[in-house]
Amino acid sequence: MGQENDSSGLKTKRQAKNVEYNQAKNEKKNNKDMAAVQKNAEKNARHSRISLIFDKNVILSLKRQELQDQLDAFKLASCIGEGCEGCS
Numbered sequence: 001m002g003q004e005n006d007s008s009g010l011k012t013k014r015q016a017k018n019v020e021y022n023q024a025k026n027e028k029k030n031n032k033d034m035a036a037v038q039k040n041a042e043k044n045a046r047h048s049r050i051s052l053i054f055d056k057n058v059i060l061s062l063k064r065q066e067l068q069d070q071l072d073a074f075k076l077a078s079c080i081g082e083g084c085e086g087c088s
Contacts (some may be wrong), residue, residue, distance in 0.1 A: 047073040
């Protein structure tokens with residue numbers, strides 16, 4: 001049972017539509033991935049500029065974003081020291 005000849009070109013048109021759809025889907029995914037990489041790079045650059053605080057009393061007084069930035073900066077610093085790639 002071989003493929004039938006398609007004189008009207010429907011098969012070719014359908015294949016072309018599939019290729020076009022897949023290319024658009026891949027481009028959208030690549031753009032999304034590149035945006036995530038850029039966002040992570042900016043976040044890591046911001047956290048690398050934060051000086052770590054080791055004073056317990058000062059840490060206890062931190063709230064919301066300041067505390068989260070300290071935690072993220074500490075995590076980034078510990079990953080750099082260990083060579084951890086999975087934390088970024």
